[in-house]
Amino acid sequence: MQQAGALGHSAEAEHTSTGLNHRKLLMWAFLASDCLFFGSLIATYLVNRGRSLVGPYPHEVFSIPLTSYSAFLLLMSSLTMVLALAAVQRGNAKWGRVWLLATALLGIHFLANQGYEFNQFAHEGLTPRTNLFGASFFTLTGFHGAHVTLGVFWLTSIVVISLFRPHTISPKNSLNVEIAGLYWHFVDIVWIAIFTLVYLLQPAPPVGG
């Protein structure tokens, strides 16, 4: 669309000591910080594993097929995120928007699954107040869901704003998409850790339970 003009501008990137853009460096620093945030939440879950005094216990409520499907959705959303950035960098704004929306929709599907899962658990008697498992589980996965929600809003905002200001996703400004992508992939990776540590590696059922 506007490749020729936009490529001309890309040479005048702002000068930094490392050559890395400020905002990108900020996002990397934030992700490092967020590692500690999720690390603490996951540690809380692991510390409290097997300490619940009353049920329901993990093996009674988890549905691995559903969660595997959710994990698949998020992994696919990372693929569409990559495709979105590639399209934007090529100057193909239309496909950039399509893949961004696809990423957001996959995120929404993931969140819908999570909503369904939480609702099921509530029906089976598991709420954050029920036991330590409920408290740790809902807090950890809830904060992950909040991160996904924020990501969905972010991606949608990029698409909506780009309709009014096309230059915001021009190749010169592809960083706008790239930084959102860094965040999105990180949230995706966190889910891999949660899926493995919380869902797949379950402890043996408690002796008393």
Next chain:
Amino acid sequence: MAMITGVLRRPTGYAGVWGWVTTVDHKRIGVLYGVSAFVFLLVGGIEALLLRLQLASPNGTVLSAEAYNQLMTMHGTTMIFLVVMPLSAAFFNVVIPLMIGARDVAFPRLNALSYWVFLFGALLLHMSFLVGGPPDAGWFGYANLTERPFSGSGVDFWVLGLQVLGISSMAAAFNFLVTIINMRAPGMTLMRMPLFVWMTLVTSFLLVTAFPVLTVGMLLLLFDRLFGTHFYAPVAGADPILWQHFFWLFGHPEVYILILPAMGIVSEVLPTFARKPLFGYNVVVYSGIVIGFLGWMVWSHHMFTVGLGPVANAIFASTTMLIAIPTGVKIFNWIATLWGGALQMKASLYFALGFIAMFIIGGLSGVMHASVPVDTQQQDTYFVVAHFHYVLFGGSIFGLFAGIYYWFPKITGRLLHEGLGKLQFWLMLIGFNLTFGPMHFLGVAGMPRRIYTYGAESGWGFWNAVETVGAFIIAVSLLAFLANFFRSLRQGEEAGSDPWDGRTLEWSIPSPPPHYNFATIPTVHSRDAWWEEKQRRRAAPAAVAGASNGGAQPSQEEAGHGIHMPSPSYWPLVVAFGVALLAGGLLVNPLLAKVAVAMAGGLIAVIGIFGWSLEPAAASPTHGQ
């Protein structure tokens, strides 16, 4: 770029109150941080005086047990989160861009946001005085004392206030990380950075990694209190020790967050007034990094008496002893910097020397705590209170005052009065040692900390009376500083651009610096860049002046025109208010109002973020001012 009209127009102008409210200038934000922190120093100081009055004699009746617990909690929380951290942030803001030859920080609006979030968080914390009483569970709020059945709404204010303050600290730390890594003047490699810049970098790393741990710990506590979960309730099978791990995983890096900036300041002040380069620059830098690294591996030494077992205790005792090595290395390097120097005994150097002496005492009692059997004796006694006041007051506060005397002329263009400064120093040194020195004796004699009174038969009355006298001498020393401050603002001696014959780039530009800092971005050829520049100019005045872009050329004023600086913005204030309202809303009590206020806050913050991202880069097509 097309002008956006209406609400998205950026404010213009630097004049008046509105100019300060919408400022994104790092120097002004630094001043805001500094002034706010000083006000809180007086608040925390008055709290301390009340505590000391209560303890001045056996069976004191000044405060009730409840009020004592509240003031003790607020004193600790205030001094750490509202005084030492923001005072350090004030120096980061004012000094770092000047030292690295930059015109501003990487994210000027984020910087303004950090300040406003800090201010609102501090106000939220203090609102507890008006509603339901302040928190009373101590500054490290051990679970399960902080759970609903055992403490009132003050703890809610404490948790939410600290969460909001955490956002502020993290935003500032991200900003300075990026600024230092990315915005150094050409030629300023990492190993040419001034020590204060290095220590700010390490501190920022510690902040962005340590604060999320506290955030999670406090979120869980908040959920326990607001939503009825049982993260810290043994009755549901939980282990309240989890809180201690979270708190000290944050809390020990926090100790270095509080002391490393002061170490950085002292590492600038000593070489300047000793007329020598810093002895062993590389080793001092590496020691700072190692301290930051080891700071993460010692947290359980706060928990030796918890009963983690001999293996854990032995490991944490070893790492704690290890951390004394880089700290000791720094102290020897500072002393070696002074050795043989042409010492200029300015007030700033007095405070830096006070820092070294007092920090050695606090450091040595810290190494004593590293020994598990010794620590078991000292745990929860006044010996511990003595130790951490020697490092945080004798260390951080003395170091920060060295910085105030050192950089005040750069910020205001006027020198603080030397005589009053030295008077303040001696009063503070004597008052400080009278207050906290005897706590060593009382601690070893068995006086527990956090008791609101004691009986006459304990024999602790004499030293407690001495301590109270000392505390009031400290108060007088702060009054001396205030007098000096206000006197010097109006009639202080004109400082000129380089009153101390300094070494670093901030002294190459006028005092106070123009809002764009550097008319020409300097090129750095060595460590102590400005000092080397001055040497070269002396050697070959005519040849060098034109070629080197070194800074304070007479042509600076004309050159300043046409430099594009970011325009002021009110969005940081809007976002900060939204965040604070969101947190404050959770404290409102009927559920409906809670949800409504919190959501209103969230909405304001979201609107603010969109306004922030969409506002134009400058107030008008012509450059701002």
